[in-house]
Amino acid sequence: MAGLRRRAVLGAGLATGVGSALAGCTTAEAPPAAAARQPAAFDPESWDSVRAQFSLDPGIAHFAAFVLAAHPAPVRAAIETHRAGLDTDTHAYLNQGVQREEEVREAAAGYLGANPAEIALTDSTTMGMGLLCGGMRLRAGQEVLTTEHDFFGTHEALRLLAERTGAPVRRVRLYDDPAAATEADMVARLRAGIGPATRLVVVTWVHSSTGVRLPIKAMSTALAEANANRDPADQALLVVDGVHGFAAVDTTVTELGCDFLTAGTHKWLFGPRGTGLLWGRAWAAVAPVIPSFSGAESPGREATPGGYHSFEHRWAAKEAFEFHKAIGRDRIAARIQEQATRLKEGLAGISSVRLVTPKDPAVSAGLVMCSINGMSPNQAVQRLRSEHRIDASVTPYAEPLVRFGPSIVTTPEQVDAVVRAVAALR
Ligand SMILES: Cc1ncc(COP(=O)(O)O)c(C=O)c1O
Known part of the structure; x- marks a missing residue:
């Protein structure tokens, strides 16, 4: 049953993906798009078939595929469809752009267990962290807590935040020996680092230095306890660089309990290179950094950088979520x-x-x-x-x-x- 269901989902997903891209061809404004390359027959139940969707050299064992994604067939096909549409009649093909972006948000929201309105589309994990730290509203006296184990992009974003706001940024060490790291000890060390003026707690879900995965849910519970008697404007917010847990760990943002999560969709999801998202549920704490082209219709749209993008990649993120969902x-x-x-x-x-x-x-x-x-x-x-x-x-x-x-x-x-x-x- 599960297999049939997954196949049905994929079939529907691919049909919708190609259909929505081609739908524009039937209107007066939209140009004809070249037919997408037909994906190889795909059985999501078979790992061989999943692997066959990639053009990766079969003579190499790809144990660094998470660094930057190769595109599976449905993603390649969607990119080709959008590229052809944009190359044939650029201006007209853009007419469907807002709709396509919403479809990406909806697919991402389905994966995250979130509201599409809370999702900003970005180019990478790093861009999401930059938007968040660049726009975070901090009052005098408030401070930031992070850890020694984060990615250099996070530490740099926090250095720039400190320069902009004057807020002190403290780092805690969550473990001495990564191989012996435990949930209870990591939560205790983070909790001990939270002070009365801590407004922001910035951590990385899975450390790309050691492979340690943080117990984000337990950490968000610890923050909730610290926040219990605080005014909302003083409550500590939990920000997560989620890139090496996103599409690798079976959970949702609701289960994680964090306030913001930034992740590239071009690593474990095998989405289009140069795509990512920033999800949040406490957007009032953040000012937009790059002007949005969608105004303040929703916090996610407002936080999405405006300007024209490499849209063939951005819009094809939808197919990456569908591919992932079809497999499960x-x-x-x-x-x-x-x-x-x-x-x-x-x-x-x-x-x-x-x-x-x-x-x-x-x-x-x-x-x-x-x-x-x-x-x-x-x-x-x-x-x-x-x-x-x-x-x-x-x-x-x-x-x-x-x-x-x-x-x-x-x-x-x-x-x-x-x-x-x-x-x-x-
Ligand atoms: C923990 C962590 N965060 C962020 C990044 C950068 O990701 P992106 O290219 O999506 O900005 C990396 C590695 O590339 C990483 O290991």
């Missing part, structure tokens, strides 16, 4: 977790390897980091690529580590090949 958010998260667990168990059994990411799936997601004795991460990654056709990455942090990201484009058999290849590195 739960199945994708389980597939990632299954492979990540297998990889961690394999790496932990190699005497020359130090596994950095916690084994516990409750405090980790798809990212798996390790170091290898007697070898720099760069050397290891180069040799995995040249000797074993395995693509991994090096973490861009003070302590560089070897990083793997099993996903829907990798397989458990490839995970085993990674373990054998790492064991063979001497």
